[in-house]
Amino acid sequence: MQKNIFISILLLTVFGQYSNAQELFPLSEAASSIPKNALGIRLFSETYKEVDKIRNMTYLRLMYGVTPRFSVYLTGITSNHHGENFPVEFPFHNTPERGAKYPYKFNGVHLYGKYRFFSRDGENEHLRMAAYAEGTLVKTTHHETEPxxxxxxxxxxxxxxxxxxxxxxxxxxxxxxxxxxxxxxGDSPDPIDNLPPVPITIQYGKALTYSLSFGYLLLPRKYKDYNQTNVNLYLEFHGKAYQTAKVNLFVGEANEYYLESVRYPPALQGNYFVDMSPGVQFIIRSNLRIDCAATFHMLGTTYARLYPVYCIGIQQYLFFHKKR
Amino acid sequence: MFKRFVYVMLLLMMVNHCQAQVLSAKVGINGLTCSQCSRSVEIQLRKLSFVKNVNMNLASTEGTLQFKEGSDIDFLKIAKAVKDAGFSVRFLDAEIDMQKVKMHEKGFTIGNDLYLFPDAKNIQSANAKFRFLGKMFSSGKNESNTNESPAKGHVYSLKLAS
Incomplete structure (x- = not known):
């Protein structure tokens, strides 16, 4: 922990010495929007070790500039994070279920829309603000309250x-x-043989999300042409504050009951956390973007991942050259 | 046959006359800080049918435009292309061959477009560089519009560029 804080302070100090960087953050969205009629493709993968298993989430995202100010993203998500059922004796003894083997499967889709409502552009600078809305439809048995x-x-x-x-x-x-x-x-298998699985409903906690990201253009020191490879350094702080879950057991049966939250394991209790993600980015020929980042835990508590989390993203824009 | 030849020659002469009125344009772009952004602006500008070539200067965040011969140049579309890329125009300058424009009481015309610059008649040099005024061009208060009589096309307000 102290080491992480030391690294972050060091990086912030280094960044602070310059008055100059970039906003193509590996893990956060900037307020800027995609050029009108440009189509972007992004492949992103997040990996961490959980006991003896390697957990991975990979998504493929299509991004489109509907107007100069409004962009939409459609993402298909796959991972080996989620099983078909809840764990045995959920939520009492086995939450979170560390090291369980889950098949790699398609989780679902994520739709994101961002509207840039404020721009104040100057020479070599801009201040922008945007509002976003997102929705996800997945079929997964997520085991922690953090959404x-x-x-x-x-x-x-x-x-x-x-x-x-x-x-x-x-x-x-x-x-x-x-x-x-x-x-x-979903169902949680009953630990006693021959007994039917326990039907469960879980209302995951509502969450506030927050992030603060810094970026710095390291190379080139001076722009000459589009073929120069850009190297950007990033330091991102991001996290959530989330509520305690609500779990009902034996749903639809005579003995259905709401489990008092005091009996929940910590992974279903409300909490907050802040992670820190240093990253480096290469932009080749002013279009092909390669992001590398690692996420470390900094403050608070989260059970939805183990650290460090390694992330890689590859992104490219396609422009339609129709004359107008 | 001879008549057809004369028509073709006259047509060619007219086209040649139109092409040289606007020699080039330079657009300053606000908000640009990276080559990826600069490239997206260039691509939006290159989509314009009357643009022949775009040369972006990443250091000064300016783009120099050359135009296709005989094409109708729409300066509002240039400003809109910059906005479509997600940025804004800092200035738009055009170098115009004053010997080939048609004088007007309020300035001069090129094709159907009226360029408001009352002192146009007093310009002595062959070429003059103008800065476009109006909200779209982030310069001055006078708005360029399409309603000013008698032009059928756009009406642009200008001042001399430094």
Whole structure:
């Protein structure tokens, strides 16, 4: 922990010495929008080790500039994070279910819309603000109360605001939003043989999401042409504050009951956390973008992942050259 | 046969006359800070049917435009292309061959477009560089519009560029 904080302070100090960077954050959205009629494709993968298993989430995203100010993203999400059923004796003894083997499967889709409602552009700088709304539809048995729409843990909706300031080579961006996850139903196998599985409904906690991201254009020191490879450094802080879940057991049966939250394991209790993600980005020929980042835990508590989390993203824009 | 030849020659002369009125244009773009952004602006500008070539200067965040011969140049579309890329125009300058424009009491015309610059008659040099005024061009208070009589096309307000 102390080491992480030391690294973050060091990076912030290094960044702070320059008045210049970029806003193409590996893990956060900037307030800027996609050029009109441009189509972007992004492949993103997040990996971490959980006991003896490697957990991976990979998504493929299509991004389109509907207007100069309004962009939409459609994402298909796959992962090996989720099983068909809830764990045995959920939620009492086996939550979260560390190291369980889950098949790699298609989780569902995520739809995101961002509208840039404020722009103040200057020479080599801009201040922009945007509002976003998102929705996810997945069929997954997520085991922790912390909701996640972008990576396909929950069905639900969310919205928020983004503010981004960019001056020469330096960029800073903040996001504040909320997630309203939907209720989920499923079965938890009964530990006693021959007994039917226990039907469960879980209402995951509502969450506030927040992030603060810094970016710095390291190379080139001076622009000459589009073929110069850009190298950007990033430091992102992001996290959530989430509520305690609500779990009903034996749903639809005579003995259905609401489980008092005091009996929940910590993974279903409300909490907050802040993660820190240093990252590096390469932009080749002013279009092909390769993001590499690692996420470390900083503050608070989360049970939805183990650290470090390694992320890689590859992105490219396609422009339609129709004359007008 | 001879008549057809004369018509073709006259047509060619007229086309040649139109093409040279606007020699080039330079657009300053606000909000640009990276080559990816600059490239997206260039692509939006290149989509314009009358644009022959775009040369972006990443350091000064300016783009120099050359135009196709005989094409109708729509300066509002240039500003809109910059906005479509997600940025805004800092300025738009055009270098115009004053010997080939048609003088008007309020300025001069090129094709159907009226360029408001009352002192146009007093310009001595062959070429003059103008800065476009109006909200779309982020310069000055005078709005360029399409309603000013008698032009059928756009009406642009201008001042001399430094």
């Amino acid at each position: 996640d729409l972008e990576y396909g843990d929950n069905t639900g909706v969310g919205a928020g605001l983004i503010g981004t300031y960019l001056k020469n080579k330096f960029a800073v961006s903040g996001t504040f939003g909320g997630i309203l996850p939907s209720e989920n139903s």
